[in-house]
Amino acid sequence: MTHSICIDHPIVTPDDGLFLGNGDLSVSCWQSPGTIIFQLGKNNFWDTRLLLDKNPKPAHIEELRTLVMDPNFKVDGTSRKLNGDKLTDRQREICRRVPSQGYTAPMPKPGPQVHLHYPPDWRQCSIRQTLEIERGLLRIEIRHFAGGMLVLEAVVHPEENRLALHWTLSGITPENRYGGYFYGLPDMPLVYATLSREKELTREEFIRREYLDHGNRHSQNMSPLPPPQTLLQNNVLIQKIPDSMSLYTAGAIPEDGGSETFADVLCLTPSKDCSEGTFSFGVSTDSAEDAMQLAQQSNWETDLQAQTDSCDKFWNRSRVSFDSPVLEECYYAAMHGKRSLLKAGVYPPGLFFPSALKDFSLWRGDYHLNYNYQSIFMGAYESNHLEQGDAYFTGIAPLLELGEKISRDYYGIDGGCFVQLCGYPFPVEDDYFGSLPLGRMAYMTGWVAAYFYRRFLLTQDLDFLKNKAYPFLKKAAVFYTGFLQEDDQGIYHAFPSNQGECDFSYAGTMDQPQVIYHAAYALHCASQAATILHVDRELAAEWEHIRSHLPEQFSEMPKDMAPEFFNFDGKKADAKKAPDFLTPGNPSYDWYFGHMPYRFSIRLRGGIWRVAEDYQALIDYLKRWRQPNGLMRAMSVATHGYYGPWTESLAIVGSLNDMLMTSDGGIIRLFPGIPDGHSASFSTLRAEGAFLVSAIKQERVKKVDIFAECNGTCRLVNPWPQADCILEYHGETEALSGEILNIQMQAGTSCCLRQR
Known part of the structure; x- marks a missing residue:
């Protein structure tokens, strides 16, 4: 089974955008009339200015x-x-906030925007946006009522920091074609791309817009520092932060196409009346030359195949299924988010997705180590x-x-x-x-x-x-x-x-x-x-x-x-009561989803999750917080506004894993969050002791497979406590019973358990 996120309406903010990424470069896709917008973000692009000389000696x-x-x-x-x-x-x-905390840095910074332009007079259109999770592919179809259609596909290369776009335009007739020669103004192609970055807002204007958006003024006490400078040189957009670092984004000129610049906007155009083409953009914090090399090395078919191969490898490492579509969809959307943002050897993002950052972020978008x-x-x-x-x-x-x-x-x-x-x-x-x-x-x-x-x-x-x-x-x-x-x-x-x-x-x-x-x-x-x-x-x-x-x-x-x-926070969960996150009037229900994954896992791992009573309430709660792009908001817009998707919401992967299996203390427990009568399964989830476990529950547990990466004793709570089970290992069959099953395994071997 494959998983997709489909949206049949325009997305009007990058917070809600469909997203792609490779663990370093990430992209959020949204729309405005006549344009499909890709906002770029790079994990390590930060304003690194830290005014330590303003601070007193630490306590x-x-x-x-x-x-x-x-x-x-x-x-x-x-x-x-x-x-x-x-x-x-x-x-x-030493009892006051240190002065350096009052400035607009350190802080992660947003990258530029790529606009894919299509006929701006196409207003009577339908739009279908599909993120194919297992392929890492975004496909957008825009259909004009009079027959014209634009199909756009997008991928981020899994290793190279490059966004590749492939588009086709079909069904163009006089009835759906607009524009023409007008007193010397250029007749733009029906499809073209621009690369730009708006100037950073002043603090006062940012606060005004923040207030208009959601009625709060979270950023009003930040003192500004000199803003980033944006300039365009040789088809490379440079965002240079004074006394800090720079981000370079390059656009490759399409084959048989051209480019022009105007007011720090790079415009890339295909050949006249072209009905199919590609655009590619390379992103680097090292140099303009590196960014341009990344852009020019793009080949759509090659990039698409690299992404397909990478996705196959990624999703074959583990799989899960739930009989609740909500649980399964939440899991795969969040796992896609993790794949887009995390990669060994690369700085992870702070509080927000880099591809949807605003000019300024709450808590300066930093690493908060208290969860x-x-x-x-x-x-x-x-x-x-x-x-x-x-x-x-x-x-x-x-x-x-x-x-x-x-x-x-x-x-x-x-x-x-x-x-x-x-x-x-x-x-x-x-x-x-x-x-x-x-x-x-x-x-x-x-x-x-x-x-x-x-x-x-x-x-x-x-x-x-x-x-x-x-x-x-x-x-x-x-x-x-x-x-x-x-x-x-x-x-x-x-x-x-x-x-x-x-x-x-x-x-x-x-x-x-x-x-x-x-x-x-x-x-x-x-x-x-x-x-x-x-x-x-x-x-x-x-x-x-x-x-x-x-x-x-x-x-x-x-x-x-x-x-x-x-x-989690020094307060014990009450096993006799519904969880606070399922209780209206509690912050975790009303406005603060961010705490929920840890609070939920505490109940699962501690054996105090009321699996029968609260299972449906959990599903309803996730539906309450899930956005059309599959992500959860960690804090409500009503209280905290639009600052981009919160990275902490991806913790739901951990809780959903725990619904299927936990292994604290080296004892594996299967399906602690799945009520009797419900089905679920998983393959190669990792347990303590370096065991990769797969199991199937169809109302009750049917089968368990275990692979040992190391020599050791696999300890498993018996899924069939009222009956013997059959162990198949090394070509031999053995009956096991008891509350805890102890299975001696050698590295590189597998065993299978089923009910007698």
């Missing part, structure tokens, strides 16, 4: 320990309102796409380099790493967020550690564990060893650190659940990794000692489950 943890002992002291987590007695000027300056950044990668490894999940490490690398400095200089912990709340995909000299209320939260370090270790659990890749994961896990454990404070009873406390986006006060910074859970799991991951690698035996023992001597109220946390899948 040292000892300053904060002294400050927070005042029982009247508090900095509100959202309003930043400050309470405290006899505060010094230094204390006040947003992690969300885009949720489910990547489980869906057997290491190439997606590994982009995480490229993006996080500058934050880890900075984190070592913060640990050393502002916590006094040599050899540790403190991961800051927010970050950017480029190196910086010093802590740019080192003030209250949110600049000294100590739980992001553990969240990052969990991701490193999860990759090992799912792949059993010892080279990765030794050379990439353990070096960071050790730094995370060293940080928590120095940060956690031992009392006279031998219990270790997390102080001071707030959680979520909560107040910074004595009560708000002592043993916050989110901090304790992430610290405990990071210590556990580091000690387990050291044991596996036979290194740092004494440190591993110390880390386990600290983990086992945390405050007793946190002992309920499962040792082998990452905290984000147990207790």
Whole structure:
């Protein structure tokens, strides 16, 4: 079965556009009268200006320990309102937002627009837009009532940053042809393309339009910096950000066609009365020459075949099916989004799709490490796409380099790493967020550690564990060893650190659940990794000692489950009640979809999802948030406006994977989110222990296939607890029974399970 997204009306904003991409270059397609518009975005095109000289010296943890002992002291987590007695000027300056946060940079920047022009007098037309997900192909048909038809196909090359367009025009007659010679003005071809970039809006005009769009003024307090300069040279559009970087976009002249420039617009024209043609555009942050070479190397048939081959390889890595079209369509649209945005070795995007960015972005479009950044990668490894999940490490690398400095200089912990709340995909000299209320939260370090270790659990890749994961896990454990404070009873406390986006006060910074859970799991991951690698035996023992001597109220946390899948924000989910995201009046239902995937997976992985009661409500909820282009909005337009699709909404892939299979603690559970009487199936989802699992449920589980990438014991909750099952392995058949099935497997072998 293949999947498509079809829209039979014009799309009027890039937020809602149909999208293509290769993990670095992405495109959003929408329309205005007489034009099909492709807005381009490149993951690493950022305004990198960071005014650190405007900031006070970042806060040292000892300053904060002294400050927070005042029982009247508090900095509100959202309003930043400050309470405290006899505060010094230094204390006040570290309790305010750092000045550099008030500017319009750092921030990802939008690329240019390609306009495919067709007869502008074609107003009485029908339009059908089809995104063929498994082919990575966008096809648009525009039919004039008097018989003319334009067919446009578009692909983004899977490896080279190039947009290729192929068009055909048919049925042209005097009845549907408009225009002609008029006092020397050029008679434009019926189809042609332009490349341009509008000048960046002033801050005042942006705020005015923001208010007109949705009644809010989120960007009104940003101070502008000199805007990017746009110029056109030798058919290359250059967007140059002062004291930062440039984006180069080139358009290749069509065969037997021509080009002209006017007012920084590049116009590409086919030969006169041509009924078929191609346009290609190359994008680079390296040089104009590189962009032009990319554009000129295009061949439509070659690019289309490269995309077809790449898509075949991608979609053969795993498959899922649900008997609910809503669930299946959501999954494939989001997976297509991940394929468009994520690629190993390439900086991942920030909060928004690069192909639909506005001139300015909420929260400067940065990497937010308190769930947003992690969300885009949720489910990547489980869906057997290491190439997606590994982009995480490229993006996080500058934050880890900075984190070592913060640990050393502002916590006094040599050899540790403190991961800051927010970050950017480029190196910086010093802590740019080192003030209250949110600049000294100590739980992001553990969240990052969990991701490193999860990759090992799912792949059993010892080279990765030794050379990439353990070096960071050790730094995370060293940080928590120095940060956690031992009392006279031998219990270790997390102080001071707030959680979520909560107040910074004595009560708000002592043993916050989110901090304790992430610290405990990071210590556990580091000690387990050291044991596996036979290194740092004494440190591993110390880390386990600290983990086992945390405050007793946190002992309920499962040792082998990452905290984000147990207790997302420090608040336990109530197993007896409907989830908050299915409850009107709750933010996750009313306006904040972004939290939903983690909150949903907590219930699935923790065994508290009310599968029979809430299954249909879940489907209705997804229908409520799903847009015509298949994506979810992480936050409603009513509250946050149009800023482009939110990357965190792609986390729904992880939750839908979890409906089919979980494997926390190395125990595989099949179809925890699918009620009896419903059907679903999947192939080669990845489980802990490096097992690739396939299963079919037709009202009840029918068959399970498991492939082992490594030697090990596959532990599976028996899908048929009331009956024996048959194991077929190595050409032999064996009857198994019990609550947990333990199957010894050798690397490179497969087994099959079915009910007797």
